[in-house]
Every structure is written in structure tokens, then in C-alpha cells.
Amino acid sequence: MIVFDISSFFGRFHPIVVHLPIGFIFLAIFLEIYVAYKKLNFSRRIISFCWFLGFISSFFAALFGWLLASNGYYIEENIYIHRWSGILIVFLSFIGWGIKARIINLFKSQDSFINYTVLIFLLIVGHQGGNITHGENYLFEYAPDFVKKYFYKEKNQLISYKEKEIDSIEVFSELILPVFENKCIACHNNDISSGGLNMISLEKILVGGAAGSSIIDGNSLSSPIFKRITLPQSHSKFMPPSGEPLTYDEINLIEWWINNGVKNDIRLIDIELSNEEELLLARLFEIDTKPKPWYEKLKNLEELNSEELKKLEVKNLSWKQLANNYPVIEIKFNGNDISDDVLNEILKFNKHVISLTIKKSGLNDSQINIISKLENLMILNIQNNPITDDGIKGINSLNHLERLNLYGTNVTDKSLETFASIKSLKKIYLWNTKVSKEKVSEFNRENKSKEALLDF
Amino acid sequence: MNCNDHHHNEKFTRRDFLTKTSLGLGALTLGSLINPTPALGNINSNNLRENLNLPHFPAKAKRIIYLFQSGAPSHLDIFDYKPLLKKMHGKEIPDSVRGEQRLTGMTAGQASFPLVSSIFNFKQHGKSGIWMSDLMPHTSKIVDELCFIKSMYTEEINHDPAVTFLQTGSNLPGRPSMGSWVSYGLGSDNKNLPEFVVLVTKNKSGQPLYARSWGNGFLPSKYQGVQFRSGKDAVLYLENPPGVTGDIRKEQLDYLKKLEDENYNDIGDPEILSRMSQYEMAYRMQTSVPEVMDVSNEPDYIFDMYGEDSKNPGTFAANCLLARKLVEKDVKFIQLYHQGWDQHGNLNNDIKIQCKETDQASAALIKDLKQRGLLEDTLVIWGGEFGRTSYTQGSIDSPSYGRDHHPRCFTIFMAGAGVKKGITYGATDEFGYNLTEDPVHVHDFQATIMHLLGIDHERLTFKHQGRRYRLTDVHGHVVKNILS
Numbered sequence: 001m002i003v004f005d006i007s008s009f010f011g012r013f014h015p016i017v018v019h020l021p022i023g024f025i026f027l028a029i030f031l032e033i034y035v036a037y038k039k040l041n042f043s044r045r046i047i048s049f050c051w052f053l054g055f056i057s058s059f060f061a062a063l064f065g066w067l068l069a070s071n072g073y074y075i076e077e078n079i080y081i082h083r084w085s086g087i088l089i090v091f092l093s094f095i096g097w098g099i100k101a102r103i104i105n106l107f108k109s110q111d112s113f114i115n116y117t118v119l120i121f122l123l124i125v126g127h128q129g130g131n132i133t134h135g136e137n138y139l140f141e142y143a144p145d146f147v148k149k150y151f152y153k154e155k156n157q158l159i160s161y162k163e164k165e166i167d168s169i170e171v172f173s174e175l176i177l178p179v180f181e182n183k184c185i186a187c188h189n190n191d192i193s194s195g196g197l198n199m200i201s202l203e204k205i206l207v208g209g210a211a212g213s214s215i216i217d218g219n220s221l222s223s224p225i226f227k228r229i230t231l232p233q234s235h236s237k238f239m240p241p242s243g244e245p246l247t248y249d250e251i252n253l254i255e256w257w258i259n260n261g262v263k264n265d266i267r268l269i270d271i272e273l274s275n276e277e278e279l280l281l282a283r284l285f286e287i288d289t290k291p292k293p294w295y296e297k298l299k300n301l302e303e304l305n306s307e308e309l310k311k312l313e314v315k316n317l318s319w320k321q322l323a324n325n326y327p328v329i330e331i332k333f334n335g336n337d338i339s340d341d342v343l344n345e346i347l348k349f350n351k352h353v354i355s356l357t358i359k360k361s362g363l364n365d366s367q368i369n370i371i372s373k374l375e376n377l378m379i380l381n382i383q384n385n386p387i388t389d390d391g392i393k394g395i396n397s398l399n400h401l402e403r404l405n406l407y408g409t410n411v412t413d414k415s416l417e418t419f420a421s422i423k424s425l426k427k428i429y430l431w432n433t434k435v436s437k438e439k440v441s442e443f444n445r446e447n448k449s450k451e452a453l454l455d456f
Numbered sequence: 457m458n459c460n461d462h463h464h465n466e467k468f469t470r471r472d473f474l475t476k477t478s479l480g481l482g483a484l485t486l487g488s489l490i491n492p493t494p495a496l497g498n499i500n501s502n503n504l505r506e507n508l509n510l511p512h513f514p515a516k517a518k519r520i521i522y523l524f525q526s527g528a529p530s531h532l533d534i535f536d537y538k539p540l541l542k543k544m545h546g547k548e549i550p551d552s553v554r555g556e557q558r559l560t561g562m563t564a565g566q567a568s569f570p571l572v573s574s575i576f577n578f579k580q581h582g583k584s585g586i587w588m589s590d591l592m593p594h595t596s597k598i599v600d601e602l603c604f605i606k607s608m609y610t611e612e613i614n615h616d617p618a619v620t621f622l623q624t625g626s627n628l629p630g631r632p633s634m635g636s637w638v639s640y641g642l643g644s645d646n647k648n649l650p651e652f653v654v655l656v657t658k659n660k661s662g663q664p665l666y667a668r669s670w671g672n673g674f675l676p677s678k679y680q681g682v683q684f685r686s687g688k689d690a691v692l693y694l695e696n697p698p699g700v701t702g703d704i705r706k707e708q709l710d711y712l713k714k715l716e717d718e719n720y721n722d723i724g725d726p727e728i729l730s731r732m733s734q735y736e737m738a739y740r741m742q743t744s745v746p747e748v749m750d751v752s753n754e755p756d757y758i759f760d761m762y763g764e765d766s767k768n769p770g771t772f773a774a775n776c777l778l779a780r781k782l783v784e785k786d787v788k789f790i791q792l793y794h795q796g797w798d799q800h801g802n803l804n805n806d807i808k809i810q811c812k813e814t815d816q817a818s819a820a821l822i823k824d825l826k827q828r829g830l831l832e833d834t835l836v837i838w839g840g841e842f843g844r845t846s847y848t849q850g851s852i853d854s855p856s857y858g859r860d861h862h863p864r865c866f867t868i869f870m871a872g873a874g875v876k877k878g879i880t881y882g883a884t885d886e887f888g889y890n891l892t893e894d895p896v897h898v899h900d901f902q903a904t905i906m907h908l909l910g911i912d913h914e915r916l917t918f919k920h921q922g923r924r925y926r927l928t929d930v931h932g933h934v935v936k937n938i939l940s
Contacts (some may be wrong), residue, residue, distance in 0.1 A: 275937075293514070295514065318645070320645070322511075322514050323511045323512065323513050323514045323515070323910055324509045324510065324511065324512060324513075326514065332645075332786075381829065383828070383829065403829070403832060405828075405829040407827065407828060407829060427829075427832070429827070429828070429829035431827040431828065453826070453827065453829075454827070455823075455827045456598075456823035456824075456826055456827050
């Protein structure tokens with residue numbers, strides 16, 4: 001049950017009363033212009049009376065408005081201009097009345113000056129009021145396109161983190177707080193904290209309101225916040241009491257957050273996500289939780305030079321662009337005898353090559369040093385070449401190398417150290433090499449992120 | 457504007473010619489104004505493909521090996537473990553399960569539809585605990601590498617349309633096969649071998665295989681699959697006739713090309729280009745094919761891995777070994793066909809033979825690819841065209857009972873590039889008869905394969921008879937949950 005509350009009761013008359021001063025003041029100004037234009041002999045007292053009515057009604061409109069705002073469904077920064085320009089109108093209409101009634105006599109042009117000033121403020125305050133009540137896009141929603149372009153703000157989903165790396169997304173400030181800001185903070189902020197609860201920061205939320213802490217860490221079902229947003233909407237304790245309720249996804253998000261531990265500096269990457277949770281985050285924030293491959297970050301490389309690419313073919317190299325829109329290439333050597341000359345040709349694309357295949361071509365240790373200059377290389381297939389541990393040492397400068405195929409080479413257990421030192425490395429193929437089974441299983445145990453493979 | 461519709465943009469087929477001229481020369485000019493591709497520029501197979509802007513996105517899989525099991529293996533005896541069938545063995549299948557859909561003419565007239573449990577023992581295998589019967593001991597050992605889809609379904613109830621549907625996306629003949637689409641879309645990584653190679657197990661009988669399963673449909677004929685045979689001539693008529701040397705052949709071809717180029721400039725039939733490129737491919741294949749077919753350098757332990765059959769050219773095992781060699785040579789799409797899975801009768805005996813022929817080599821292929829690092833970008837697919845019924849065909853008391861065609865569910869498995877390992881996706885009901893979880897339609901399967909190859913199945917199209925066609929027609933959703 002909702003109890004009688006005098007301020008809210010009168011506050012809600014604000015939207016009705018506001019139309020009166022607008023009408024009276026417009027009437028006064030219109031009359032004045034009409035009389036002057038037609039050069040009628042007309043009593044000025046009617047005009048000043050209209051101004052008086054405008055003043056009185058604007059006073060009540062402002063008073064009711066103040067009461068309405070004090071009940072806390074509005075965010076102060078959204079209504080600041082509306083509030084103070086409304087009050088200004090009360091003063092201006094009072095002065096207007098004084099001028100028209102010839103009580104105030106300052107200078108000659110004051111008559112029209114006050115008209116313009118009041119008109120301007122009426123427009124501002126009226127438009128702001130409309131925006132607060134109906135939303136910013138109400139007025140121009142059906143406007144022709146060329147108008148819409150300037151005044152209509154496309155309403156997106158909450159926030160999009162499409163372009164953001166998931167390791168930089170903070171759970172509370174970037175995922176949870178935006179939901180609270182949208183749905184709760186109007187009544188739970190520094191100025192108005194309904195029920196004693198302020199939701200402006202995590203600390204304040206944890207302090208809670210009059211009824212104690214609003215969140216039980218790790219237990220959504222007994223957390224008052226979660227209970228209140230999931231009550232039946234007709235329940236008097238349902239939150240938010242007016243405006244749009246939280247969506248199903250938002251409720252799930254809050255539940256997930258509470259259950260995973262409520263701390264300030266948790267990042268998304270710290271939490272293990274289930275399939276459903278990944279989908280939830282994708283729907284709400286367009287977050288792509290799949291780890292992005294390195295080539296995604298290379299999209300800004302300079303364009304590939306097609307003349308230079310053609311020269312590769314002369315050297316018995318075939319190349320392939322990874323995909324349309326990706327300026328990175330995979331290169332394969334088709335001959336059976338590789339020379340420094342050919343490798344240097346590849347080096348011309350040292351930033352663009354992400355995959356290199358040179359099978360069974362007599363590639364030797366010193367030539368690996370040339371390959372190690374391919375700074376963005378992710379895949380290196382150099383199986384069946386006479387490569388030894390010395391050559392392998394050269395590849396540890398490849399910071400993005402993920403896959404290394406060395407089967408049929410002469411590497412031994414010593415190379416395992418080099419593999420361990422390359423952080424990005426995930427898979428190493430070592431079938432038909434001199435690497436021992438024991439050392440490989442030891443390596444796999446110690447390096448959880450890497451897998452070295454012998455035979456199946 | 458998408459350039460796909462200009463498959464032979466500069467030259468006209470008969471149909472193009474009629475369309476354009478009937479609208480008059482003005483329309484022709486207008487056409488080239490709207491889409492500024494050179495009206496009479498020289499074109500070759502490569503820039504034909506450049507217009508496609510493929511791959512649409514980075515591909516997980518670069519190559520496909522499709523081990524097609526023609527005739528439809530019984531999912532109930534190999535993959536899909538149904539303990540309830542043991543309990544209800546011999547009892548009638550409930551009407552609520554069987555439903556009212558059509559049955560084949562072979563069992564529709566049967567008075568009773570007794571459920572039949574598999575006589576083979578099922579066990580869980582690997583870390584993933586995936587159920588497999590003892591029919592496939594070798595494959596059972598590598599289940600942690602495999603991605604099972606137990607909820608495949610098709611719309612066709614008979615072999616010919618079902619195979620055609622699975623291979624071309626339509627049950628009616630005339631559409632390009634999956635391999636042809638891939639070959640058309642992605643082109644070649646090795647100019648000396650065809651992009652799409654087909655290997656058929658020799659001396660098998662059963663449901664016939666039609667060349668349209670690897671046909672090019674309405675795509676230019678150079679995109680059709682090339683069948684490599686076992687025995688002396690892997691590709692028929694590839695060798696020079698007696699008395700003709702390689703040099704003479706080369707000279708011949710060069711001159712023929714000159715003539716045909718003129719011919720093409722006169723007539724403008726794109727098939728002339730196709731034909732010429734095939735002549736030249738054949739010439740290059742004279743050396744590349746014998747090289748790739750030669751397995752004499754393979755060590756014994758590799759033959760041991762693939763099984764004793766692998767030394768006998770033309771067997772499934774030998775073809776699996778060849779498939780690996782072809783993959784090493786960057787052939788894009790390799791399709792093996794193994795017939796004989798159509799066990800309407802004699803199920804228990806015949807399926808044993810079929811499994812013995814395919815199990816070890818299929819597993820060996822996956823293992824071999826893995827140790828060479830090739831499984832990273834090669835996808836292996838194993839499966840047939842539909843499933844088989846959980847009730848018998850023929851009397852359950854006779855030892856020669858079998859199972860009938862069953863399009864409503866079947867199992868396939870994949871391994872390698874871009875798919876999760878050691879998972880089972882989708883499920884059937886306790887009778888192995890209807891789908892209960894995550895159905896995967898044939899078009900979904902095709903869309904997923906295309907996706908793995910970096911192709912958006914909705915964007916690889918070809919205009920034919922006035923409309924754009926694609927492998928998945930107007931259907932298909934990528935099965936995202938199996939992607940790694």
C-alpha cells in the first residue's frame with residue numbers, strides 16, 4: 001500500500017499546472033503584439049493582468065515541480081537546468097508583471113526585452129520538461145531524416161564493449177554499475193538515498209541501507225538487492241518502484257555478479273564463464289569472450305604491395321592472404337632447396353607473414369636466424385629439415401609464435417628449454433626427432449599452456 | 457554490388473547472350489556502367505576467383521578429408537548406446553515413438569516392428585568417456601580427439617537422394633557437390649594437383665555411387681572432383697600415347713592453347729577456358745600424380761598403423777594413406793567413398809566386416825595427421841547419409857535380420873581443425889529413434905563445414921538459371937557449439 005505523502009501528492013500536479021504559465025504568458029505577449037500591430041486602443045491592464053496570472057501560476061508550477069523532484073525519481077543532473085530555469089521564469093514573470101503594470105520603469109526597450117527573455121526561457125524549460133517526461137527522442141522520433149540526423153540519438157543497448165579486450169573489463173564498474181545507473185541510482189544516490197541506500201559506489205552498496213547490508217557476498221538468493229528486483233512487480237517492495245524494471249538478462253547479470261564474489265577490482269578475465277554466461281555477456285554488452293588471435297590485432301598493418309607479392313612467386317613461394325580484410329599472409333615454399341636469397345625475399349613482408357611453411361628443403365640453423373626476424377609469425381612449419389638445437393635458440397625472439405612443427409628434424413631434449421621460454425608457444429610437433437619421451441611428458445607437466453607432441 | 461553474379465563476367469554464355477541482346481545494346485552499355493568490370497578484358501581462372509573475395513574470414517580448416525560411408529552405417533550398433541533397447545529387445549516399438557512418418561517400402565508392410573538391441577558391447581572410452589561399441593576398437597582409442605554429432609538428421613529416406621542431398625545440398629541431381637563449391641570458392645594451394653580428389657574403395661558392392669556426388673553441377677567443369685583410381689593408371693588417359701614424349705605433348709598443348717584462345721575470343725564460351733586449364737592440369741599431373749600415388753617410400757610402421765590392407769592399393773586403408781599424402785601436398789578437398797553399409801539383412805555379420813575395413817585406417821589417418829601437425833588445419837569427417845531403425849527389418853528370430861533406413865537421426869564424427877575434441881553434441885531418445893537435443897540438419901552440417909573453411913555459406917553463391925544458388929540453398933545454421 002502506498003501511504004499519503006503530501007509532497008508527492010502535490011508534486012504530481014506539476015505536469016498539469018506547468019501549462020498554465022505557458023498559456024498566460026504567451027497570451028500576454030500575443031495580445032501586446034496584436035494591439036501594437038493593429039494600433040488598437042486597448043487597455044494595458046489586461047496585458048499586465050495576464051502577466052500577473054502567469055507569475056502566480058508559474059510560482060505554483062515551480063513549487064510543485066520542486067516537490068516532485070524531491071521524491072527522488074529523477075537524477076539531479078538531468079533536471080538541473082529545468083529546475084533553475086523554471087524558477088527563473090517565476091522571477092522573470094514577476095518582473096514582467098511589474099514592467100507591464102508600470103510599477104517598474106527602467107528604460108524604453110524593456111517592454112520587448114522582457115518578452116524575448118521570457119520566451120527563450122519558456123522554450124528551454126518546456127523542452128527540458130518534455131524530455132524528462134517522454135524521453136529525449138520523443139519529439140523527433142518521426143521527424144524527416146534530415147532533421148532526425150541532428151536531433152535524434154540512436155538508442156543502443158546499454159553499452160558496447162565490442163572493441164574492448166576482455167582482460168581490461170572491470171566487472172563492477174563496467175558491467176554492474178551501468179545497470180544500477182540506469183535503473184537504481186535516481187533514488188539511491190548521494191543526495192537522495194531512499195531507504196538509506198546509496199548505490200553510487202560498491203563501498204556504499206555494501207554498507208547498505210536502513211535495513212542493513214544490501215548484498216550478501218556470494219549468495220544472491222539472500223541478498224536484499226536481488227530479492228527486491230525479482231519480486232512480483234505488483235509487490236509494494238518491488239524495485240524499481242517506477243520506470244522500467246530490470247530485464248531478465250540484467251537480473252541474471254546481477255545474480256552472476258553476486259555469486260562470483262563482490263569485489264571492486266575483479267576483472268572479467270578472472271572469472272571462469274560458462275557457456276550461458278558468455279552468451280549473456282554477449283547479449284548485454286557485445287563482449288566477445290573468445291580469446292582473440294594475434295592476427296586480429298594486426299588489422300591496421302599497411303596494405304600489401306601486390307607488385308612485391310608477385311615477386312614471391314618467382315622465388316617458388318606461394319602466398320595466401322589469411323582472409324579478405326586481413327593484410328596478413330601465409331607463405332609456403334614449394335621447392336626443395338631453400339636459399340638465403342629466398343628467405344630475404346620473405347623478409348620484405350616481415351610484419352605481414354603470420355605463417356611460414358618450409359618443408360624438407362635443407363633449411364639449416366643459420367637460416368633460422370633470418371626467419372626469426374618475422375616479428376608477427378604465429379605458425380612455423382619447418383619439418384624434415386636438418387635443424388639442430390642451436391638453430392632453435394634463434395626462434396626465441398618470435399614473441400607471437402604459437403605453433404611450431406619440427407618433426408623430422410635433429411632437435412634434442414635441449415630445445416625444450418627454448419620452447420619453455422617462448423611464452424606464446426602452444427604446440428610443438430616433435431615426432432621423429434631426438435627428443436625423448438620422458439622429457440616431453442615432463443615438459444608437458446611443467447608447462448600447462450603448452451603441448452609438445454611426439455607420436456600419437 | 458556483389459560480383460558473384462558475374463561468374464563469367466566478360467564472356468557470354470548462350471543464356472547471357474540472349475538476355476543481354478534481347479534488352480538491346482543499350483542495356484549492355486548500362487550493365488557495364490553500373491558494374492564497371494572490364495567488358496572485354498582478358499580473364500583467367502585466377503581473377504575469376506579473386507572477385508569472390510574469399511575466404512570471408514580466417515579459416516580454421518584448410519583442408520577436408522571426408523570419409524564417406526555410403527549405404528548408411530547403423531548408429532545403434534557403433535556409436536549411439538541405448539541400454540533401453542536391451543530391456544525392450546523383441547518388444548514392439550511404441551507408436552508414440554515411431555510416429556506417423558513414412559517408412560520405406562521395405563518395412564512399411566511389416567506386420568510388426570520389434571525393437572532390436574545391438575549385440576555388440578558398448579564401453580566408455582578415453583578421458584571424455586564417450587560410448588563406443590567394440591566394433592571399432594581402434595577408433596575407440598582416439599575418442600578424445602573426436603567430435604561426435606549424434607543428432608544429425610536428413611530429409612531423404614533412400615540412398616540416392618540422401619547421398620545427393622548430403623553432397624550437394626539438394627536431393628535432385630544437378631547441383632555442385634560440396635567439394636566443387638570449395639574448389640570454386642577457395643581455389644588451389646597446389647597447381648600440380650586438382651583441388652578436389654575422390655578415392656573410391658575398390659571391389660565394393662551395394663548402393664551405387666554416382667559421379668554427381670563429386671560433380672560440378674552448374675559450376676564450370678574444372679571444379680569437379682577428380683577420381684584417382686587404384687592400379688596402374690590412377691587417372692585415366694593421363695599417360696602420353698606410345699611414341700609421344702613429354703616435349704611433344706607440351707608443344708601440342710601450347711599450340712592448342714593458341715588455337716583455343718582464338719576460338720574463345722570468337723565464341724566466348726567459358727567452358728573453353730575450363731577445358732584448356734584441364735588439359736594443362738593433366739599435363740602437370742603426369743608427373744605429380746605418380747609421385748603422390750607412390751607409397752614405396754613409406755616406412756613399414758606406417759603401413760602397420762593403417763593396417764594390413766594398406767599395402768593393397770584401392771582398399772579403404774590404402775586410400776586413407778593416400779589421403780594423407782594428398783593432404784601433405786595441400787589438396788583441398790579429399791573425399792573417400794566406402795560402400796556396403798546398407799545392412800537390411802545380415803546386420804551382425806556384415807557390419808563387422810565393414811567396421812574391420814574402415815576402423816583401423818580411419819583412426820590411423822587421424823593419428824598420422826596429428827603426429828605430422830596436419831590435424832591442426834585439416835578436418836576429417838566420418839559418416840554416412842542417414843541412420844538405421846531401432847526395429848528390425850525381417851524377423852527378429854532369424855539370424856539374418858537387419859535394420860532399415862532411418863533419416864530421423866544418425867551419428868557422424870569429425871576430428872581436427874576447428875572442432876572441439878572429445879565431445880558429443882546432440883542426443884537421441886532412449887530408443888535411438890527421434891532427436892531430443894540440438895538437432896543438426898544436413899544443411900547445418902554443410903554450413904558448419906563451410907564456416908570452418910572460412911566461407912560464409914550464405915555468401916558463396918553462383919547465378920544459374922536466373923537465380924543465385926548456394927550449397928545450403930536458403931537454409932543452414934552454423935553449429936557454433938562444436939567449434940573450438
